[in-house]
Amino acid sequence: MDDQIISDYLYYFKKLKRGVSRGLGKAPHKPVLLLSIISLIRKQQITNNRIFITAELVLEFRDIWKKLVHTKHTENFALPYFHMRSEPFWYIVEKPGKNLILTKSKSIKSFRNLKENVAFAEINKDLFYLLTQSHTSKILETALLENYFPTKYQDFWENNINLEESRIEYEIENTDSKEYREKLVALKNTLNEEQFDEEIFVRGGLFKKTVPKIYDYSCSISGMKITSTHNVQMVDACHIYPFSLSNDDTVPNGIALSPNLHRAFDRGLITINDNYIVRVSPSISENESVFSLSQFEGKQIALPEKSSWYPSVEYLSWHNKEVFIL
Structure with a gap:
């Protein structure tokens, strides 16, 4: 040049x-x-x-x-x-x-x-x-x-090494939900509004990065895995219990899903029971397609390596009762 x-x-x-x-x-x-x-x-x-x-x-x-x-x-x-x-x-x-x-x-x-x-x-x-x-x-x-x-x-x-990034990732992976929420309360009491908004944004971003990594960048239901040399992520980190209600960005409140299944989960068209089995809402009507939701009825989801990272049974029960459409 x-x-x-x-x-x-x-x-x-x-x-x-x-x-x-x-x-x-x-x-x-x-x-x-x-x-x-x-x-x-x-x-x-x-x-x-x-x-x-x-x-x-x-x-x-x-x-x-x-x-x-x-x-x-x-x-x-x-x-x-x-x-x-x-x-x-x-x-x-x-x-x-x-x-x-x-x-x-x-x-x-x-x-x-x-x-x-x-x-x-x-x-x-x-x-x-x-x-x-x-x-x-x-x-x-x-x-x-x-x-x-x-x-x-x-x-x-x-x-x-970015020590702060490593520390927050450790908290997301290893802190239990109660302790994590208490940590956020303490931060809210010590940071000003601007700093706290930035902190929540950072932690949400690391949640989105950490959950797919733990699931080997694969959708836990469909098994879809797409990698790219351009750092493009095609598997979402889906909150089971929305952060706006739970204040919880720990791994057990997350599950790795492809974008279409993430949307279906958030809208209650699918859920996962406490045995980690997929249930599909009886309310849906769909044509035959490789993208159909009904093909996943009764399927066992893929789980992370550590049992401490498994989706929270408590949060899945909440999703079954409050979000899933019967």
Whole structure:
């Protein structure tokens, strides 16, 4: 690629427009977000120039913030994601029919407002290409570190493990439902509303990632398994007892289902009894098809390796009584 293009992005990265707080200096949020994006591109968790708001990106932002930022600035993912639009390489794409709610100072109102109204952000395709190439990615990453975190960047590459992500995944896999709910209550009492919304989003994202992994990325009813080199997931993590009612993102409240069976389960057209046998609602009428629901009547579902990960019998009973259509 033309050396002039690389030079242009080096200039943009070194001249980021940043807010200034009295007594704190210039905000570190934008360089931390760019470093987070570079990291996820390197890990192949971002695979094109559309930057979606994901649990992985928020966690990477948090992790890099902890490593590099030692001022009293408030850690806030929504701010740089929104305000990066003032840079010549970043474009916010709103969801159809949605509008961002801004404060009087023209800032984003909240993380919730951001994720409800923004579909994704786009970076220039030539920038994305540069960030996929190890040599130019390293040049741009080093420029950010040297320019904005000159006293901290030397040990930045030493530890690539995201400890917070590992801790939350451990809680999702190994904490019982009561303890998990108590953990969320404690977090709600210690975090502000913005931080708590972000925390719930992150935990929900890791639930969606963890449950399919435990079921070997296979639908527990149909056995469907599709993998892709583009990090596309075709098996859903389905809550048995909706999170909005249960506040439970632990593995026993989840089951891996293909999208059509996930929808059928949520709408009560199928359920699973306490012997892990599929039942199909007698209310349905369908044509003969390889996609029919009736073919799964009486089928034993595939279960995870550990019995502690089996779907909660208590939650399945709730689904049988409250959701399943007889």
